Amino acid sequence: MKEKKRRYDLDWFRVIAILAVYLHHIGMPFNGDTFHIMNEDSSKLLDDIMVFFEQFRLPLLFLISGTGTIYAFSKRTWRQFLKERSIRLIIPLIFGVLFIVPPQTYYxxxxxYGSYLDVYKSGAFETNHLWFIENLFVYSVVLIPLILFLKSPKSDSVMRFLDSISAKKYGILLWVLPLVIITMLLKQIYPSDSKAITNLSSTFYYGYFLVAGMLFASSNTSWTHLKAYRKFNAIAFILSTVIFYGYYLLPNAYITPYLSINARWNVWYLVCGFLSWTLITTVLGYGQIWFYKKSRFLQKCNEAIYPFYILHQTIIVILGYYIIQLELPIVAKIAILLITSFPVVILIYRLLIYPFKIPRLLFGMKRN
Structure with missing residues (x-):
């Protein structure tokens, strides 16, 4: 497998996707859903907006991780790859479970709890928001045979077939059909929305995007087709958005007489799958035009974004616990949480992580 040329558009989208996760967690105490801390009042409008962005922030991140997996493997043997994945994923995961996540459990x-130490005495250790790191490591190990297959000439016929599909204007949209079918089938057995690796409906859903990223990275022409058909994909995304909100806002009373609850959920999985896929294929096309240049700012952001991800939710929960108790409107609380949590995370990164060898290792950063 030839060493891949760095894709600055994917670096940008990695940064944007994790910032989208951060903004999502900023809104979680106020949308009426379940979170570690919850404001007394909630905003239905905020929830209606957040459900839209939920459809692609993590799928985009997994797809980018899939391309990154192929790029990382192109410079290593499978043993070297496994060692690199272990250092950059397992060490931060263990450190995070022991020291980053417990404050969330406490608040x-x-x-x-009588004191913070009671968290450790109770043994209440969770991966929490670090489930993404855990799942990514499992995917990386389990999919090594697939990566080796893509690396070998045996994959040539498969890649030619996929390239022939992608060469058609509508072809890239067909990739979403297996995703929807797999989701519908697995949701019958694993209906939970849990992100645990044992919840196979979630694991296969996000895993599909990761594998799609691997296939894109292994293809000779997929990126060219994504760029060429970006306007077509954008139109498909707009239509998917209209259908998504049309179905989401449609009162149950209008469709209950005609569709069973199981059928309604299947329609939801179909709508969500197409929205996720069309948005991602659209931005991957336009990204090659908008974000193709190297920059010093991007380099700094790309280096900081992994520690930022590990830290951000804990800071949000700690500060948010006190902010939600203020007698202020929801908008004001969100603004305060935003303008306080972001600089705190950045300061911790710059002062306590970035300059030092051991913290860099614990947060999955490369050596200086």
Missing amino acids: EHIAS
Whole structure:
């Protein structure tokens, strides 16, 4: 497998996707869903907006991780790759579970604990928002045979077939059909929305995007087709958005007489799958025009974004616990949480992580 040329558009989208995760978690205490800390009042409008962005922030991140997996493998043997994945994923995961996540557990159940040390005494250790790191490592290990296959000449016929499909204007949209079918089938057995690796409906859903990223990275022409058909994909995305909100806002009373609850959920999975796929294929096309240049700012952001991801939710929960108790409107609380949490995360990164060898290792960063 030839060493891949660095894709600056994917670096940008990695940064944007994780910032989208950060903004999503900023809104979580106020949207009426379940989170570690919850404001007394909630905003239905905020929830309606967030459900839209939920459809592609993580799928985009997994797809980019899939392309990154192929790029990382192109410079290593499978043993070297496994070692690199272990250092950059397992070490931060263990450190995070032991020291980054416990404050979230404490503030979520603060009334049940006499002190912070009670979290450790209770053994209440969770991966929490670091599930992404855990799942990415499992994918990386399990998919090594697939990567080796893509690396070998045996994959040539498969890649030619996929390239022939992608060469057609509508072809790249067909890639979403297996995703929807797999989701519908697995949701019958694993209906939970849990992100645990054992919840196969979620694992296969995000895994599909990761594998799609691997296939894009292994293809000779997929990126060219994504760029060439970006306007077509953008139109498909707009239509998917209209259909998504049309179905989301449609009162149940209008469709209950005609569709069973299972059928309604299947339609939802179909709508969500097409929205996710069309948005991602659109931005991957336009990204080759908008974000193709190297920049010093991007380099700094790309280096910081992994520690930022590990830290951000804990800072949001700690600060948010006190902010939601203020007698202020939801908009004001969100603004305060945003303008306080972001600089705190950046300061921790710059002062306590970036300059030092051991913290860099613990947060998955490369050596200086």
